[in-house]
Amino acid sequence: MKLGILGASGRMGQAVMALARQSDIAVTAAIVSQQSNRYGELVRANDAGAGLQYQHASDLKSNQVEILIDFSLPQALPDNLALAKKLSVPIVVCTTGLSQQHHHELNHAAQSIPVLYAANTSVGITLLRQLVELTAAALPDTDIEIFEAHHNKKRDAPSGTAVVLGESAARGRGQTLKDVSAGVRGDGVRKSGTIGFSVMRAADIIGEHTVLFAHEGERLELTHRVSNRQIFARGAIQAAQWLKEQPSGYYEMADVLALNTLLKQFI
Known part of the structure; x- marks a missing residue:
């Protein structure tokens, strides 16, 4: 799985990259804003991707990623969804503090690509x-x-x-x-x-x-x-692996874990 991380220089972006190193997952894009002090630097946390640099979304090459995980800021969401639609790839959105307008944009994007929103991926x-x-x-x-x-x-x-x-x-x-x-x-x-x-x-x-x-x-x-931030990173990667195989639509972590189906067995 070729994974692109939006907000790659933040706490959770770093945690996802660290966990990906331990898994059979290639982080092929570490995406930051052009104002980030990491922009253009080599990604030291990515042993499997020698030469990988922190880059802006506009620098992405075609077929560079198969799925995106978004741990950036709410104000970046419209551009991040537009990027996912442009590349025709699924996106797992883990950004918190979203407005009603942001949720409307998530649902609109889900009409053309697989979108999973999780305020918390644990x-x-x-x-x-x-x-x-x-x-x-x-x-x-x-x-x-x-x-x-x-x-x-x-x-x-x-x-x-x-x-x-x-x-x-x-x-x-x-x-x-x-x-x-x-x-x-x-x-x-x-x-x-x-x-x-x-x-x-x-x-x-x-x-x-x-x-x-x-x-x-x-x-x-x-x-x-x-007690460990990797809990969220593990959930985000699990969600990405699951979402990659789904058709266009809006999904949540409960869908990844099939909790609704499981609960029906006990209710």
Whole structure:
């Protein structure tokens, strides 16, 4: 598989390249912005690709990549989708902090190429989303609060993962998150039926998420913690390998893991 990485100089781009070295995957394009201080440098982390340089999307040669993984910034998404469509290759989008317009663009691109969006590529979070939806349906009268913690360089808050967990909780109650979200909670009395968010940014925390369901007298907490960034890289590569074989359309990590099919066996 000839893999191109968008946002290759960032934390996750580096993690994907490091993991690809250990697998039978060739990173054939390390894509950065033209303003990046890495632009034009040799990619030292890529043992299998001697001479590979950090390059801009406009420098890509035809047939250089078979699939793209995007760990760049939200503002780059339109150009990244246009690139994938121009090359007629699938794209795994892992960028967080997307707007409604960005999601519209993802769905539009999926009409012509395979597109997989994952705010979080870990297997554990993918399963947690299903558990949150089920719990919200079973406990319709609880207060729901979503806590998330990340490193102090993270730009968006609440995290994209916290938002999709909120969407899962709302969906379990037959609602949409925009109608019941209390946002990042501050002062004031909690409004019944809302879904609140709590955010922490500190040091080098990779990622922690807890969804709390609280009744008077008891509470249930579903928690996922990450201690190694390679968890996300492994999930992104797994998603890319799966997506490469799919027809045009919009996909999520649950499709990669066939979770919906699996859950039907138990429900």
